[in-house]
Amino acid sequence: MSHNKYYRVYLFFLALQVPLFCQYASAQSLKGEGKAADIFLKNCSTCHGNQMQGGMAKSLLDDQWQTDGSDEALADAIRNGLTSAGMPAWKNSLSEEDIRSLVILIREQRSKADHSSQKTSDRPKNDETRITTKLHHYKTQVAGKGDETLWAIDFLPDGSMLVTQKDGVLWRFHKGKRTQIKDTPKVWFHRQGGLLDVMVHPNNAGSNKNSSTSPWVYLAYSEQAKNKNRGATKIVRGKIKDDRWIEQHTLFEIPDEDKKNYGLHFGSRIVYQDGFIYFTTGEENRPETAQDLKLFNGKVHRLHDDGRIPKDNPFANRKDALASIWSYGHRNPQGLDIHPTTGKIYESEHGPRGGDEINIILKGQNYGWPKVTFGMHYDGRPISALTSAPGMEDPIHYWVPSIATCGIKFYNGNKFMHWQNNLFVAGLRSQSLHRLTIEDNRVIDEEVVFQGFGRVRDMAVGPDGYIYVAVNEKNNNRVLKLSPADAKN
Ligand code: HEC
Structure with a gap:
């Protein structure tokens, strides 16, 4: 031409x-x-x-x-x-x-x-600093340090903070002291795999009335197949007593012959709602598996909090589908949380280049990957011309270019009044924490409230109402605490 x-x-x-x-x-x-x-x-x-x-x-x-x-x-x-x-x-x-x-x-x-x-001087010089955003001024402090990538944060009823470290260590931070929980399961620490999410059951005794009053703690991690350099996501729950991991039950695991992940896209986020747990599995870098209802990959799953499969799951009565599946067509869903007032399940999906998404997860729905996406391959090859298709759910928000989404969390504490019910989204590559204002299930505003400290993996809201962010840089893995700039502690 x-x-x-x-x-x-x-x-x-x-x-x-x-x-x-x-x-x-x-x-x-x-x-x-x-x-x-x-x-x-x-x-x-x-x-x-x-x-x-x-x-x-x-x-x-x-x-x-x-x-x-x-x-x-x-x-x-x-x-x-x-x-x-x-x-x-x-x-x-x-x-x-x-x-x-x-x-x-x-x-x-x-x-x-x-x-x-943007000047490099915009980057915070050290971890203890003050930051001004549209609605709140806040200060940052180190709340805990790790020795490897820190992946997830949750809190025990006594206020102590549990933090997973990808190489398999579960830390408990309490009053400035760091303790390793003993006897936690052996994980496959390989590429993106390892000890990933931790979630504390919000009811003290969980659904098991006969058990002690310490809450069930759920872990998502990668488990290696015997004698093979392959693995898969596993979900267990157990209790922590005297800093020891006890009473472990397996809720979800993949038989060794079906463990095929060589180290990518594990998903692995867990949330609790009304007696059920929802958790995510990644498509393990085999995109087509996300559309296959016979395979566990690239799905949101739903179980009773003790691991039984609910009878009203969307595919529970189909012979050609896994009964634990709640929704499908996901790539690498690394964030999951529940809206504090609507109860809707929000999911973040770590997309391909230009395809990071926020979805609202609905029963039995297909979220399209890899048939429909806003992204392209990392090397700039196209994936699909379609960003939307009949019978597939569109994201409510997406990022081009990608921020490399990870953990998400709605703020529902009592320290940042203007951030109530805002959704915070961790960005790995962008090294940022995004605040999304949501109205009528739509994103109406977005602000980056935290930037440049390192790759942001996860965020949690403490029982004290402060915000805790897991941030990792080479040889500098820590949880930063965000509190209003005028707060005393
Ligand atoms: C021969 C010159 C020429 C080439 C080659 C060309 N463009 Fe353009 N393009 C234009 C002109 C002229 C306009 C109109 C705007 C302007 O006045 O510059 C335009 C407009 C556009 C717009 C703006 C549409 C809008 O809404 O305003 C896009 C996007 C675009 N081009 C993309 C491309 C891409 C992608 C390619 C290669 C595949 C391409 N162009 C190749 C001349 C060219």
Whole structure:
């Protein structure tokens, strides 16, 4: 295809566009950004600039559009062109998937250009600092230190904080003292696998009336198959007595021959509601398994809190499906929490490049992965042209570019009054904690309230109402406590 006539028409515009060129000098190089970037450099950069900064045609980084600027409108402009403006149509030379990946790339580059103006001095210099956000000023303090990646946080009724460390250690922090719980299960500490979530049953005795009054504690971890470098997610519960792990029961496990994960996408978040536990399993980097109801991968599961399978689970009566499944079509759901007033289950899904999602989990529904996604492969190859399809649930929120979502938590404490019922979302790659305001099951506002301390894995609200965040940097793994800046302790 030749675009000579466009070049002629737009040659004199070049001079006019020079100021634009300078304005977006912070544009990021597209070299090495994968297949979508290669397509852009080959077909689009002659007019839009080799960093999207503009040239003969407009900058794609300024968020000023002739159309309404939605994903669909941009895809349509690429597909059918804006012929009167001189934008050629690409539908005959690019696939729908490629066009979708170009839209993702445009969003990514725009966000990078936005953030490149952020100075490194914006990064907090140390862990004890003060931060101002739209609604609250708060200070940070170290509430506990680990020796490896810290993955999850929950609290015992006595106020002590349990923290999982990926290599298999379960810590209890109490009044400044750190104690390792003895006799916890042996975990497969490999790539993304290890000791992952911890959840304390909110009722003291759990559903087992004969047991002692200490609560059941649930663990999600990766277990290795015998003599094989493969593993799978396992869910157990037990009790902690005199800093020892006792009375362990297995609630969910995969037989050795079906343990196929070589170390990626374990999911593994657990929540409790009304006598049931919900927990997530990742698709183990085999996307198609998420759509297969005979396989446990890429699902939200629901069990009675003692491990029995509820009779009213959506697929409980089907021979061709696993009875524990509550919803399916998930990639790597690493966050799960319950809305404090509506009781709706919220899930965060760690997506592919440009495909991180927040979903509201409904009984028996398909969340689409990998048939429908907002993302593309990490190397810029497309996955799907579809971001929505009949019979599949759309996310209520997504991030392009990805923040690499992990733990989520609704704030329901009594120390940050303006953050009541806001959803906090941990970002690994973005090193940030996002605060989402939710109204009528929709996200109406988003603010980054915490940034630059390291990869944010999880957040919890203490019985004291303060916020606790698990943040990991190389050789610096800790839980930071967020309290109002004027608080005494
Ligand atoms: C021959 C020059 C030329 C090429 C090649 C070209 N474009 Fe454009 N494009 C334009 C012009 C002209 C416009 C209209 C805006 C302007 O005045 O600059 C435009 C507009 C757009 C818009 C904005 C739509 C809107 O709502 O405002 C997008 C997105 C876009 N192009 C993407 C691409 C992509 C992706 C490619 C490569 C597959 C590409 N363009 C290749 C000239 C070009």
